[in-house]
Amino acid sequence: xxxxxxxxxxxxxxxxxxxxxxxxxxxxxxxxxxxxxxxxxxxxxxxxxxxxxxxxxxxxxxxxxxxxxxxxxxxxxxxxxxxxxxxxxxxxxxxxxxxxxxxxxxxxxxxxxxxxxxxxxxxxxxxxxxxxxxxxxxxxxxxxxxxxxxxxxxxxxxxxxxxxxxxxxxxxxxxxxxxxxxxxxxxxx
Amino acid sequence: xxxxxxxxxxxxxxxxxxxxxxxxxxxxxxxxxxxxxxxxxxxxxxxxxxxxxxxxxxxxxxxxxxxxxxxxxxxxxxxxxxxxxxxxxxxxxxx
Numbered sequence: 001x002x003x004x005x006x007x008x009x010x011x012x013x014x015x016x017x018x019x020x021x022x023x024x025x026x027x028x029x030x031x032x033x034x035x036x037x038x039x040x041x042x043x044x045x046x047x048x049x050x051x052x053x054x055x056x057x058x059x060x061x062x063x064x065x066x067x068x069x070x071x072x073x074x075x076x077x078x079x080x081x082x083x084x085x086x087x088x089x090x091x092x093x094x095x096x097x098x099x100x101x102x103x104x105x106x107x108x109x110x111x112x113x114x115x116x117x118x119x120x121x122x123x124x125x126x127x128x129x130x131x132x133x134x135x136x137x138x139x140x141x142x143x144x145x146x147x148x149x150x151x152x153x154x155x156x157x158x159x160x161x162x163x164x165x166x167x168x169x170x171x172x173x174x175x176x177x178x179x180x181x182x183x184x185x186x187x188x189x
Numbered sequence: 190x191x192x193x194x195x196x197x198x199x200x201x202x203x204x205x206x207x208x209x210x211x212x213x214x215x216x217x218x219x220x221x222x223x224x225x226x227x228x229x230x231x232x233x234x235x236x237x238x239x240x241x242x243x244x245x246x247x248x249x250x251x252x253x254x255x256x257x258x259x260x261x262x263x264x265x266x267x268x269x270x271x272x273x274x275x276x277x278x279x280x281x282x283x284x
Binding site for chain 2: 013016017018031035038042043045046053061062065068069072073075076078079080082083086168169173175176179180182183184186187188189
């Protein structure tokens with residue numbers, strides 16, 4: 001019987017990705033779920049472009065952009081933490097990751113301000129299709145940010161290089177998803 | 190030193206580029222104005238989003254050290270998603 005060549009670690013092609021391969025299964029699942037949600041949002045807008053544009057005007061585009069910069073900066077700090085750990089700087093790595101988490105928490109704070117502002121204006125999840133999708137998509141992402149911060153906390157504690165790469169990979173996926181959410185929900189009109 | 194990871198300088202340059210692209214997206218998206226964007230600026234926004242996603246994948250997620258198969262897979266995902274969104278947007282203008 002011919003031998004099948006397999007990458008070291010027994011994870012096949014997943015072994016060539018940084019961090020734990022299981023995290024990449026999760027990352028792909030999340031990207032597909034968010035991708036379907038964003039595709040659904042685009043189709044829903046097709047059915048009621050005027051209604052969607054009028055609703056979108058209630059969003060704070062500056063806060064959306066600010067949060068994009070906040071999350072990208074947090075991702076950068078997480079990448080620097082992995083780099084520092086690879087260079088053998090244990091405490092330096094922890095400091096970078098702590099900074100990444102602190103900046104990531106700013107994202108949550110800004111988003112809570114946004115949600116509170118919308119709810120005060122009477123714009124809730126049942127207002128119309130736009131706001132239903134806005135709350136569902138950004139709310140699901142918000143939960144991922146919370147989960148990401150928990151994961152970053154755990155890998156800061158148990159900070160082997162593989163753990164840090166795995167935690168940072170999840171965090172970068174959360175970044176990437178927001179980079180796609182921001183233009184579609186806040187800007188395109 | 191871990192050779193497979195991007196250097197601090199590369200990571201910093203990637204972050205600066207992402208910041209500049211975000212400012213570019215704010216300009217293309219006419220953040221301060223409640224006016225329709227039209228197909229050109231909307232396409233620009235989606236292209237910028239694609240570029241930013243690519244930078245995150247390439248440098249932060251370090252796909253540059255992965256296999257061509259993974260790189261093509263992620264690129265195909267982004268092109269399919271952003272292409273679909275753009276196609277639906279254009280359809281909205283036509284209908």
